[in-house]
Every structure is written in C-alpha cells, then in structure tokens.
Amino acid sequence: MIAIREPKDFAEVFKYLGELRREVGTAEFLRICFNLGKEPSAAGTWWKLCLVLGAASGLFVLTMLITVGHASFNTSSDGINWGIAISTYVFFALTSSGLTMIAALPLVFGFRQFQPVAKRCIYLAIITLVAGFSVLALELGHPFRMLWAMPTGMQVQSPMFWMGVFYSIDLVLLIWKFYLIWQEDWDSPLAHLLGAASFVCVIFASGMLGMVFGSVAMRPMWFGSFTSIYYMLTAALSGAAAIVVTSYMAYDFNRNRMPEPLKALAESPDLPKVFATLIGIALVMILTRFWTGLWSNLDGMEGFHALVRDPLFHAEVWLGLALPFWMMLSPSMQTQPGKQLIAAFLVLGAMFINRYEFIVGGQIVPMFKGNWVSSLISYTPSLTEWALTVFGFAMALGLYALGEKVFHLSAVPDQAVYPEPAKA
C-alpha cells in the first residue's frame, strides 16, 4: 500500500502521485484527490468544500473580469477607491504577519510551550499570504506589470513599494523556514537566524502596510503613526485567533484527538492569556481611535460618526472583541475548548469587519467632490467583489486542509522538553 506523509521533497510527491494513479486507475485517482485521501477525514471535508467553493467563486470572478473587467466592482473614482478586495487582502496579510509573530514566541523568544503550534503557524502564514496576494492580484489593474515596474521604478518614497518589498522577503523567509522545520531542523544557527529575520521582517511588513494608510495626510481617519502600530498589534491578534481555530479544525474540533504536546498547550491557560492580552490591546486601540475621531472637528473625520452608527461596528466591538476578551480572561472559561473556539471565531470575524471598516470607513468622506457627492459615500460590495473574498477564503482554507493532510503540522522537535502546563 502506498502512503505519503511528510514527503522529503516535491519529487517524492509527484512520484507517489504517479504510482498511485497507475495503481488505482485515473478515475479512482481523481476521486482520491478530490477527497484528499482514501479515507474520509476532517481535512478532506474542508478540502472538498473549499475546492468547490474556490472553483465556483474563482470562475465567476474570472468570467466577470474577462467580460466586464473591473467595472464589475462597485468601487469608483467619485466614491470608494479601495473596496472589500483590499480589505480582504489586508485581513490576510495581517493574519499572516500575526501568525509569524505567534510562531516567533517559541522560535525566537524561547517560549517552548508554544512549540506545538509553531509549524502550523508558519504554514498558515505562507498560505494566508498567498491567498492575500491572490486577491490583491485580481483587484489590481495590471498585476503582471507590477512584477517588472516595481523593481525598475524603485520608488523608495512609496510605502506601498516597501510593503511589497517586505512582504515578498517575508514570503521567501517563511517558505525557507517551513522547509527547515519540515526537515526537522529546529535548532540550527540557520534556523534561529531565519526565525529572527522572519520576525523582524513581519514587523516591518505589517508596519509598512499600516503606513500605506497612515502616511496620507489628506485622509485624516487614517493619518498618523498610530496606524502602523495598530496594524502590527491587531495583526498579532488575528494570527492568534487563526491558530486557535485551525488547531481545533485539524482535529475535527475535538481536543481529545490532539497529540499530547498540542493538547497540553490547548488545556493550559498560556494561549488564552496571550489571546486575551492581544484582544485587550486591540480594544484599547479602537477606543482611543474612536475617541479622538468622534471628538475632533477636523474636516474629514465625519466618517467616525457614521461608523459608530453602523451595526457592524458594534458587532465587531461588543460581540467580536469584548465578549471573547471576557471569555479568555475568565479562569473558568479560558481553557474550555468550546469557549476557546467561539472566542477565536468571533475574533476572526471581528478582525475581518475591522479591516473593512478601517479601509472603507476611511474613504467615506468624499474627497473634494462638492455637491456632486455631497454626503458621506455609501458603498456595498458587488457580487464580483464578494466572490473574490470567498475565493480568498476558499483558497486559504483549502490549502490549509491540503497542508494538514500532507504535513505533520503539529510536529515538535524530538528533544523538546515541555514545562509543566500552568493550571487554570
């Protein structure tokens, strides 16, 4: 019987797939590929769902882009320039950065109790970044032109240029780092160097993504160095939420199926404490941002008044952040698997709303359009834009399921010694 898990390289993958096809025939081979294995599994179910969802949404987006072009988006020169596609990209890019930050806890800062999630974090950071880049590429007018125009232009004044530079370096470092962990190299000097470089890189990358918005003085709802800090810290929060959700997802939302090291981490209050701290920081930052926004009479800040009247904003703050904050602080709830999962799902949802509300909300005050656009701009994403968002999520989740099936994402170094988990 042929089986594959943790192949040494891609050659081994293709060799295995070729042999499998010869052994079972093409039809059966395709069925196995669609099911992501011969036996049903949690990863296989997610893979199938995402394959269907991704193919449907991706084909729809491509058809619309080919037949109608970007006019199928509800963005406009007199309205919202950057819509939900950009906020989805930002959501994925920052989640990726956050996952790298969480991975840095054991890999850079020596908190070994977080080692069971390190490999999964790195893998997820890669695929969320790839999903984000894919959504961005479909939003851009000329994505392929960017590949030569950016390095030949060298516009070092542009935050977007540096965002591209740092996220590209980040992706390379992440893949390299994952390769080393795949080869079970956790502790070599190169592995440590890569871990540290990768951490520094995502700090710059997420900060520079914040600066894309924070550097534009004519958009006062975004302007200021606060935005970079806000992006870095909320990135860590969405990374923490993503790793909790996916760790449970890998074991069919059942903690008892987890391997011992991961189970020990899930049962200890360490991760909930980190999680609660990050939610608390995000809440304080949102409070101060809206406080100054609502207080200020500065031209262009009127959008804050509209945002607080939006039910989505309240869903984000109360349901998506305050409730999980309380759940993860409470000693009786913080280690319960159900509560951890609900908190993580709510926070992920809140972060998605947060990116949307930040990016679209920052543009709702019209930019010198007079009575042609005399009130705050209303924007609803088009079906194509929603499909692009769904495509991004299907891609991230599908690739995650694939990784879960092929790699041992809960792997820990053999010689690892775990501190006794703290009791709740």
Next chain:
Amino acid sequence: MAKWGMVIDLEKCTGCQACTMACGMENSRLPGEHWQDVIFYNEGEYPSPQVKWFPRPCMQCENPSCVAVCPVRATYKNEDGVVLVDWERCIGCKYCMVACPYGVRFYTEEKPAYGGPDMKQVFKGEQGRSWNPPWRMPDSKEDWKHGVGVQPHDVVSKCTFCYHRVSKAPKGTADLDPSNPALREFTPACVVTCAPSARFFGDLSNPNSEVSKMIGNKNGVRLLDHLGNKPQVYYLTGVGGAVPSNRATNKA
C-alpha cells in the same frame, strides 16, 4: 525649464462648465470623468446659505502626494512641472487616487459615472484603448508615456495641463495667452475656451510672466494649502470669490 502654472480669477468665473466640456473633447474623456470640473457646493445655513462654484483642474502640485505614493513610478513630475501618468507603467493600484487631496484622478474601469448608457460598450475600444470615442484626438498626438489620449484599460488618468499642446510651446515663453494667435494652439483647452477669460496660463518661475505678477499683486491663494502639496494652480478671490476651506462637503 518652465514651471507651468495656472491662475483662475474666481470673480470672473461664471461656472458655465465650458472648460469642462472643452477638456472632455480635447482629451477624449468619458462623460462624467472630468479631468477639469467646476465643483458646485454650498456653505452656511439659513438665513445665510451660500451657493458657490469652483473650477478645479489638477493642481499639478509642487509636492505631489500622488507621485510620492506611486509604487512603480508611473506617476511623475516632468521637467516643466507637470504631473503626468505613464500609462505603460501604471498597474492600476489606485493609491494615487487615494492620496490625492483634490479628487482629480480617475480609474478607467468603472460603471458609468452618469448612470449610463456605458460609452465604453457603445464605442468599443480598439488597439488597446479602453474605448473609442468618435471625437478622439488624432492618433499622432496620442502619447501614453505622458498620459495623453484615450487611455488603455485598467490605468489611472488625470489632467495633463494639455501636455500635447503646452510641450510644443516655444522655449522661454512667459505666458501662453490664447488671445495671441501665435500661442493659441499651445495653450490648454480650458484656458482657450474660457468665455469670460477667467483663466491664465504661464511660467511661474518667470518673474516677468503675467501669472507671476497676478499671484503677487492680487493675492493668489491655493486650495487646501495647509496640506503642503503646494498647488501650481492659484486662485484670485477678489471681493466676491472664495476658495473652499475644506473638502466642500455639505456639513449641514
């Protein structure tokens, strides 16, 4: 090198939108996509409401934020002080649109700004053009490196100060005065067509140009000057004119 700039006398401007139409015809603009526009806005409340209008081309800023943010250097400021877009470099990221305080940049691929029919579908584009307007400029004048002509798909466009006309002006010209037959064909279309002669165009770096003198003698002011972009378009307000102090949004 000249430093081209414009002076608009708001006391003379009647808000007739002839400049907007002339610009649209000269530069093959889509209906509703006004590189040059006259913004109408109202300020104040009863019993002192004010209805105003304000001609607004691209400000061709000295410190253009659109140039600084463009990640691929597609937007640039040429040697004569004009901000241009290279349509063969633009990747359509729209960062320049987000960063422009004056809202004077336009993305090609959008739903019709005026409600339809979609002119891009009625006059389908050929040879890479996003559409094929029946009144477009001669092919020989089209210049995508400088953002002149009918733009290709998925790029950002903007007022070029009629680069295809102004760049042909004799070197050392102080003012491009449309009343001078020798200079008329080099003068921007909005300046040529302005019936009350509210627009003036010349070299801001030349102390003998009329535009320099007008700015100095008649207190030329710039739009949203506090942002530091330093527009090369100045306004003369006189007694009856006014430059909006903010985004001209209805705050009532």
